Amino acid sequence: MASRTRQRTGPAGLTARLVVVVYLFLLVAWPVSVVVQRAFDPVGQPGGVGALWERLSAPDAVYAFYLTLTVAFWAVVVNTIFGVGISLLLVRQRFRGRRALSVLVDLPMSVSPVVVGLALVLTYSTGLGWFGSILSETGVRIIGSTPGLIMATAFVSLPLVIREVVPVLEEVGTDAEVAARSLGANARQTFWRITLPTIKWAVVYGVVLSAARAIGEYGAVRIVSRGAEFNGETATLLIQNEYQAFDEAAAYAAAFVLVMAALLALVVVTVVRPQEGSES
């Protein structure tokens, strides 16, 4: 019998409901709605969509969003290739240190973004990093240029694809792959035609999460970037700089775009999840 005890919402239950709704409203819902509203606010000019558009099409904002998308794109590409590859190795192969590696790849998520930035500076900074002298001899700059931003972003979002793909690979097992091999498919054909379709949705999910994280990364980027206008200023750094330069309207406009991106990621994630279940 699946029948539960009847749910009478007594005075205690109603109080709890009220407390939760008020708490979440004051802490999250209301502040977020104010940001959205301020993005459209008239400040010295007519408000509305036009004002928002004008703020977003300012050259520094265009540069910042372009840089953010470039950095996020490369970080996601690198993480996806690395993530799918390492997931296949971890699940399908046996080698010494495999278990240690599976623990280590999860590490980046628990490191504070500031420490990530610090770690990269200590290693790759042209002046004082471990590899600093080699880098300055070859003339390659990492810290304070786009490669450094990509590395910082890739670091903080590294485990997201792996976390999604590994469980799916473990669950589907190797029966289909072995069957394909027995039917004469080579390793590459087996990967493209059998393995990849089964992990497709897990990869999509991991990519969405990585992209959301990459676009929104601030702490690690702040440390490795120069963060000046037209010089390493990503969208998140733009928000900080504009706010601190008292151009709040521009900060709110950029924040509005990132809030929408976050909401979009949330929606996509909730849509992709069930599909993944019905696919496998």
Place this chain on the structure above:
Amino acid sequence: MSTGTSAGAITGTATSRSTLTAGSRIGLGIALVWFSLLVLIPLAAVVVTATEGGWSTFWDTLSDPDTASAIRLTVVEALLVTVVNVVMGTVIAWVLVRDRFWGKRALEVVIDLPFALPTIVAGLVLLSLYGPDSPVGVNVVNTRQGIFLALLFVTLPFVVRTVQPVLIELDADVEEAAASLGATRLTTLRRIILPSLAPAIAAGASLAFARAISEFGSLVLIAGNQPGRTEVASLKILKYVETGNPAAAATVAVLLLLVAVAAIVVLDLISRRAAERG
């Protein structure tokens, strides 16, 4: 999983005999080089930089009054935020699982928002309502209350999302059994439900605490960074980096890491004790 070559779970007890083909060997090699360059070597650099000056340098950095105060502030605020999260997170999870009312699904999205929003945006979000131009006349900029509020915001989902699935799985008949044995709803909550939730609450609390002591982005605009008053540890690290003192930055970073590990161990012990007492 019936064929001889099939892989067990990563945590499984399969033999560690290598099954790598030449192709996978190259793949593994490339992956390891990239992973080392990106993650392992830089993290090692932090630990080495923090410790190469020896114990006395380590201690000198931490006994600097501003640094000590930043660390104290960070740990105290993180503890307070964790306590609030333990209570509110459990109540929120309870309401989401057991209560039914119009708009509950919207609350689910609201709870995920702090994870989805970029941290700098989280800070701006709070400033828009509780900052200088606050429509409600509250200004928390440059105050410890502001730090507290920002940390509450970014740690909101941890306890909720760890407790929620455990609460869903909790059998209704266990509560009915307690009722038929004479336990009031309050007694059932205290002696049956909360002990069952204790490990999940502790897990969520450790995550929230670890996040709170290392939080950076959401505090940049709010905290104001007045040394000795509203400067938290992560902002202290930033300041050390910007003033060209990476060794001190690394020292603070390593200390934060140790505090986080200690918190996880302590919370694990507490939850076990709570679960056993019943």
Place this chain on the structure above:
Amino acid sequence: MSIEVVGVHKSFGDFAALTDINLTVPAGQLTALLGPSGGGKSTLLRVIAGLEDADSGSVEIEGVDATSLPAQKRNVGFVFQHYAAFKHMTVRKNIAFGLEIRKRPKAEITAKVEELLELVHLTQFAERKPSQLSGGQRQRMALARALAIEPSVLLLDEPFGALDAKVRKELRDWLRRLHDEVHVTTVFVTHDQEEALEVADTIVVINDGRIEQVGTPDDLYDKPASEFVLSFLGPVTRLGGQLIRPHDIEISRYEQAATATGPITRWTRVGFEVRLEVTPDDVLHPEPVQVVVTRAEATALGLHPGDQVWLRPQVGAQTVSS
């Protein structure tokens, strides 16, 4: 009279789970509520325990009107199909729970728990957690936990339903013996007619939210009040328009006064039994008739597949016309 249920109705939305239930459960007896799943027997048990409110009607336990008493105040021991163990507590703590709620003196609790551990044979498992016990042991723990509060009545909801066949049989015999020792008024829900027939003093057959029949196992088996009771309490077959148990049919290879005649069209041996199917030549009742004989009988009668046989009810056999 220990439990008195009068005029109870209970619906879940449009579904009427219980319709006008009137039932008296005598004190000190072991009573089974028997019926198919979804028939309302568990709901009735939960209404008695106060875990479910009836829409109308009343429940009286040991002369006290319990209709509006919450479960906490009914002093009823309840055992669940899936044990409902308090997983974070040891076996000892589980059993002591009800007594601790009642704030009994420590010494009394310790003594009572020891006694119950003894009774359910779990003394050496007292310090274990439920997860370290087998299903049967967990259910014995749940039973001890329910008995600890010295309940006026003990209610068990499909108590052996989650256990495998062998353990179920052992535990069912053990419950019967335990009841003979403790004599607490006990009601248990089951969908297994064999379990009810073997263990219970009284059986209440419930179907579609209504009581079909109340009686001793012999009453029900020998004098079923309806087609439903007859068919629920054992295998039945149709012989010349009447329902009858397959082993109550007399079978002969020689022509005699018979209800039906025809060839043996199926022959299945299961252990010491032989299950036959006879397809009657009768155009009015052409559907096959099941007959069960022992192997020795089959040999003595010289039966073979394909033989023409004559069938009639044995003398004194119970039939229900339909």
